Amino acid sequence: MPFCNRIRNVMAAEAPLDYFVLYCPRGYDHFCAEPVSQCTDWLNLLPAVGHGAVGGARVAPGRSLKASFTLTPRWA
Secondary structure, eight states, X not given: OOGGGTEEXXXXXXXXXXXXXXXXXXXXXXXXXXXXXXXXXHHHHHHHHOHHHHBOOOOOTTOOOOOOEEEEEEEO
């Protein structure tokens, strides 16, 4: 079995990274996986469904937001 078929990455994220985006461009052999603090299109969905349903961290001017995630390799 090739090496690339024996390894997996486990992603774990902490709040405010409560959502996940996976982008797989058609016809390519790679992808982008990204923990995020909001669902896709959250700004447009916000008026209809409210903040709790779509996430979206609000950061006041001059303030910062701390977030972290880990990628842990697992060998089969």
